Structure formats: structure tokens, C-alpha cells
Amino acid sequence: MSDTATFDWAPAPRAPFRPATPERPEDWLPVWRIFVDKEAQNALNGWPKQAFDDHYKARRVLTLNYHFISDPAAIQHVLMDKLGNYQxxxxxxxxxxxxxxxxxxxxxxxxxxxxxxxxxxxxxxxxxxxxxxxxxxxxxxxxxxxxxxxxxxxxxxxxxxxxxxxxxxxxxxxxxxxxxxxxxxxxxxxxxxxxxxxxxxxxxxxxxxxxxxxxxxxxxxxxxxxxxxxxxxxxxxxxxxxxxxxxxxxxxxxxxxxxxxxxxxxxxxxxxxxxxxxxxxxxxxxxxxxxxxxxxxxxxxxxxxxxxxxxxxxxxxxxxxxxxxxxxxxxxxxxxxxxxxVRIDREALVDDELCGHRVRKGDQVSIWPWIVHRHRRLWNDPDAFNPENFHPEAKAAHHRFQYIxxxxxxxxxxxxxxxxxxxxxxxxxxxxxxxxxxxxxxxxxxxxxxxxxxxxxxxxxxxxx
Ligand code: HEM
Structure with a gap:
């Protein structure tokens, strides 16, 4: 399948449609909320504004250390370059x-x-x-x-x-x-x-x-x-x-x-x-x-x-x-x-480093396309519906791992x-x-x-x- 050579579509400037998103709290919610509150019913609930601004967050969930990453270079590191380090x-x-x-x-x-x-x-x-x-x-x-x-x-x-x-x-x-x-x-x-x-x-x-x-x-x-x-x-x-x-x-x-x-x-x-x-x-x-x-x-x-x-x-x-x-x-x-x-998870098989933070053997690395795809450092007007994001010229400027x-x-x-x-x-x-x-x-x-x-x-x- 390929884009046709005759593709000459040119959009007129227009106001994009912005679908409603789940409410984004100012700060990270305490971990226990994911087990009992409305966050337990819907994995899209409870993500704070920072999750869409920062590329890294560490959290301890009971006995497990989680590293949430949305930096495309770090995602590439885990899913591709250092495959042997993760399962x-x-x-x-x-x-x-x-x-x-x-x-x-x-x-x-x-x-x-x-x-x-x-x-x-x-x-x-x-x-x-x-x-x-x-x-x-x-x-x-x-x-x-x-x-x-x-x-x-x-x-x-x-x-x-x-x-x-x-x-x-x-x-x-x-x-x-x-x-x-x-x-x-x-x-x-x-x-x-x-x-x-x-x-x-x-x-x-x-x-x-x-x-x-x-x-x-x-x-x-x-x-x-x-x-x-x-x-x-x-x-x-x-x-x-x-x-x-x-x-x-x-x-x-x-x-x-x-x-x-x-x-x-x-x-x-x-x-x-x-x-x-x-x-x-x-x-x-x-x-x-x-x-x-x-x-x-x-x-x-x-x-x-x-x-x-x-x-x-x-x-x-x-x-x-x-x-x-x-x-x-x-x-x-x-x-x-x-x-x-909604999410892609891996576990570290050896000690490693992600986004400048230490990852220990046995730690969990969690990549959420839901966040990466709406990240404010990666996309212009990320919550808007803009098919133009995928015009071949716009695509050429994307990092391969910002869209997964x-x-x-x-x-x-x-x-x-x-x-x-x-x-x-x-x-x-x-x-x-x-x-x-x-x-x-x-x-x-x-x-x-x-x-x-x-x-x-x-x-x-x-x-x-
Ligand atoms: C829009 C549709 C689809 C999406 C967005 C999607 C997404 C994904 C993602 C993200 C993974 C990787 C998970 C990971 O690395 O942890 C995956 C794996 C997989 N998908 Fe899909 N999928 C789609 C359709 C399909 C279809 C149509 C099939 C089968 C006919 C399929 C079969 C599989 C299988 C078997 C795996 C496991 C591959 C492996 O681990 O080697 N998926 N899919």
C-alpha cells in the first residue's frame, strides 16, 4: 500500500474538532486510588496534566517500581535498541x-x-x-x-x-x-x-x-x-x-x-x-x-x-x-x-538508565500510547482531531517512536x-x-x-x- 503520487489535497484553515478528554487533575493522585476509586473503573482517568508535559515519572505500586516513559528516544531504547535488557x-x-x-x-x-x-x-x-x-x-x-x-x-x-x-x-x-x-x-x-x-x-x-x-x-x-x-x-x-x-x-x-x-x-x-x-x-x-x-x-x-x-x-x-x-x-x-x-509494558532484566534515571533489574517500564500520542512536547494542539498531522510532509518530521x-x-x-x-x-x-x-x-x-x-x-x- 502506498500514498499515491497524485496526492494534491490541500486543507483550508479551519477550526479543528476537539473531543472531550477525561478530567486531568493538577497533581499525581495517590497510588491507592487506582485500586478503589473511579480510576479503577477507567484506565484513562486520573492522569494529571504533568503526565502530558513530562517525559518521565517513577511510582511505586505496592511491591513494584514503575517507570512511566513518554520520551521517544527512551521508548526506542526499550522496545528496539536494548531489547535484551527488557522482557x-x-x-x-x-x-x-x-x-x-x-x-x-x-x-x-x-x-x-x-x-x-x-x-x-x-x-x-x-x-x-x-x-x-x-x-x-x-x-x-x-x-x-x-x-x-x-x-x-x-x-x-x-x-x-x-x-x-x-x-x-x-x-x-x-x-x-x-x-x-x-x-x-x-x-x-x-x-x-x-x-x-x-x-x-x-x-x-x-x-x-x-x-x-x-x-x-x-x-x-x-x-x-x-x-x-x-x-x-x-x-x-x-x-x-x-x-x-x-x-x-x-x-x-x-x-x-x-x-x-x-x-x-x-x-x-x-x-x-x-x-x-x-x-x-x-x-x-x-x-x-x-x-x-x-x-x-x-x-x-x-x-x-x-x-x-x-x-x-x-x-x-x-x-x-x-x-x-x-x-x-x-x-x-x-x-x-x-x-x-492503551499500554505497553516491559520488565527490566538488568540495571539500566532511562531519561537520566536509574532502572533496576525487576523494575517495570510502562509506555502508554494514550499519553505519548497526546503529549504536549511531541504534538501541536495534541487533543485536537487533525488528520493533517499525518500528511506525508508532517510525518517526515515525527520521531519514529512518538507514534506507536x-x-x-x-x-x-x-x-x-x-x-x-x-x-x-x-x-x-x-x-x-x-x-x-x-x-x-x-x-x-x-x-x-x-x-x-x-x-x-x-x-x-x-x-x-
Ligand atoms: C488497529 C488494530 C490493532 C492495534 C492498534 C494493535 C496493537 C497492538 C500492539 C500495540 C501490540 C504490541 C503489544 C506489546 O508490545 O506489548 C500488538 C501485538 C499483537 N497483535 Fe495487534 N493490534 C491491532 C490489530 C491486530 C490484528 C488484526 C491482529 C491479528 C489478526 C493482531 C494480533 C496481535 C498479536 C498476536 C500480537 C502479539 C505479537 C507478539 O507479541 O509477537 N493485532 N498489537
């Missing part, structure tokens, strides 16, 4: 592996390298091309639903989730995962909520301490998804002529190197991982893009015109992608303001090219057919756990163009 925190992996097992996202060292080598070929930009007709077909199905629905008010957050679930299920599992988008999103949401509830138990080694309804619902959701996917994998293993999709490749590759039971477990862990990592992230990006465009009529008009021209010209989805330079800027700006993965929606370094999101093509094709298809307007009286509040989503969904008026 994914075992505590985070332990908490996530309750749901995701030992899949690609939650392993480290040689086990991670083996899995990444095995899966990388499925997600190269070239391979993603094979998936693009599916992205378009499913975007079309959603559009047809809107066009024939009873109401012109649509919860585009729920619809985006359904669309990206159907896409992951079709592209990676040949639509055989064994449950519907609605079942998946309800149970996944319960699992995520349970995983990310701030709890003392795992930190002090007493996980039984935190029994509560959120944890019970999470456990039920986890059981539902794992049971269905285990049945799916068993069906695949018994199938003499299985479809040659991602899941079959993963089962075959693990079967070649592991005993059958272990191969089935690793395949299952990765089915849950890719389902979890690969649909809500993109759904939230689509949702926030529609939110921003619904509030910025001019940007929506430009993106809509561009999308209609791109599809009317005809050709393959791959060709259409090269005709969407303005929408690409909108997409990148959306991932800046609402990065679907997909992370960076060897553990960069394996699905980045997939998500980018999916996001642009789905959005362009919708924008070519529909206009999106706000619903009067509905307040949009971003809320974060692992992901950032609008708290009460996103109803919009959706009209055919």
Missing part, C-alpha cells in the same frame, strides 16, 4: 495467560520466537492481499444491513465489533469458530473486564483474594470461548481435508514439532489470542474514526468523496487502497487520539498490515455509501482497560448518500 512482564503475562494461555502475545524467549517465525508468513502485506476481498464482502454485508434496517440510528460500536469479528472468523477460521459475533463480544468483554480489573491478589500472590461478580462473569466468558474453540480445533484435527487457512497452518506447524495434546493446546491458545487481539482493536479504531468524522463534517465530506471516487474507478481492493490518501491520514490520526492498545499504536521492534503487532488494510477498506466502503451524524443528547465518553472504547456505545444517524 514482557511475567506478572502481566501471568494475568493475561489466564485467558490467552501460552499464545504469541503472552510468551517470551525461544517459545515466542518459534511461534512468531511460524505465524509471520500469514501476515505479510503480500499475504494480507488475499484477505482483502473478504474485508470488502463483510463491510458490504454490514452496509446492506444498515440500508435495509428499520431505524436510521445505528450503534456503530456494536456494528464495528460484529464486522471485525466476522472478518477474523472468516479469514483465520473459515467462519467455523462455532459462535456468533454477539456471543463473542459479550463474553470477550466480560473476560477483558475481569483481566484488567485492578486487583491486589495477583500482585501479592493471593489471587483468591479478589472473588467478585466481575471475576465470576469473566470466568464464565472464558469457559464459553475456550470450550467452543477447543471443539473447533478437535473438528479440524479430525478433518481429513481441512480448509487451508491460518488455523490449519497453525495446527499443522505445532503438530510437526510437539506431541498431539500439546499441539492442540498451543493451537487453542493462539486461536483465543488471535480472536482476542485481532477484532476488538480494529473495531474500536473503526468506531473512533466514525465518531471523529461524525463531528467534523468537512473531513467526512473529503473522506467520503475520496472513497466514492476510489470505488467508482474500479479495480481490486489493493488498487482501491492506493487511492485513499486522505482517509489514511484520518485513520492514522484516529489511532493517535484513540490508540486501541502497533508498538514497535520485534514484538510489533503481527496484525498491523492486516488491520490497516481492513480498517481502510471497511471505512472507505461505508463512507462511500453513508453519511454519519451525531445523535442529539448522546455523550461520548472514552473508557479504557486494555482497549479504549466509548463507554455507552456510539449511536450515530446513518443515512445513505
Amino acid at each position: 514482557k512482564p511475567p506478572l502481566v503475562n501471568k494475568m493475561l495467560s489466564v485467558a490467552l494461555g501460552q499464545g504469541l502475545l503472552t510468551t517470551d524467549g525461544e517459545a515466542w520466537r518459534e511461534q512468531r517465525r511460524m505465524m509471520a508468513p500469514v501476515f505479510t502485506p503480500h499475504m494480507v492481499t488475499e484477505f482483502t476481498p473478504t474485508f470488502v464482502r463483510i463491510a458490504q454485508q454490514t452496509g446492506d444491513r444498515w440500508a435495509t434496517g428499520d431505524s436510521d440510528v445505528v450503534d456503530v460500536a456494536a456494528e464495528s465489533l460484529r464486522t471485525t469479528f466476522d472478518i477474523i472468523n472468516a479469514t483465520l477460521f473459515s467462519s467455523a469458530a462455532g459462535f456468533t459475533a454477539q456471543e463473542a463480544s459479550g463474553h470477550m468483554a466480560a473476560v477483558m473486564k475481569a483481566l484488567t480489573q485492578y486487583r491486589l491478589g495477583p500482585i501479592i500472590g493471593m489471587p483468591w483474594l479478589d472473588q467478585n461478580p466481575v471475576q465470576w462473569r469473566g470466568a464464565a466468558g472464558r469457559r464459553f470461548i475456550i470450550d467452543r474453540l477447543a471443539e473447533f480445533i478437535a473438528r479440524r484435527q479430525a478433518d481429513p481435508a481441512p480448509p487451508q487457512d491460518f488455523m490449519t497452518r497453525v495446527i499443522d506447524a505445532f503438530s510437526a514439532t510437539h506431541p498431539p495434546k500439546e499441539a492442540a493446546r498451543l493451537a487453542l491458545d493462539n486461536a483465543v489470542t488471535f480472536l482476542g487481539a485481532g477484532h476488538e482493536t480494529t473495531a474500536n479504531a473503526l468506531t473512533w474514526a466514525l465518531y471523529l468524522l461524525s463531528r467534523d463534517r468537512q473531513a467526512q465530506e473529503w473522506a467520503g468523496e475520496e472513497a466514492r471516487a476510489a470505488w467508482d474507478t474500479g479495480g481490486t481492493p489493493e488498487e482501491v487502497l492506493t487511492r485513499l490518501p486522505y482517509l489514511k491520514m484520518v485513520w492514522e490520526e484516529t489511532l493517535r487520539l484513540y490508540p486501541p492498545a 499504536p502497533f508498538g514497535a521492534g520485534p514484538r510489533v503487532c503481527i496484525g498491523a498490515a492486516f488491520a490497516q488494510a481492513e480498517g481502510l477498506l471497511v471505512l472507505s466502503h461505508w463512507l462511500a455509501r453513508f453519511r454519519f451524524r451525531p445523535v442529539a443528547g448522546h455523550t461520548v465518553e472514552p473508557t479504557g482497560d486494555i482497549a479504549i472504547r466509548p463507554k455507552s456505545g456510539l449511536p450515530l444517524i446513518v443515512e445513505q448518500v
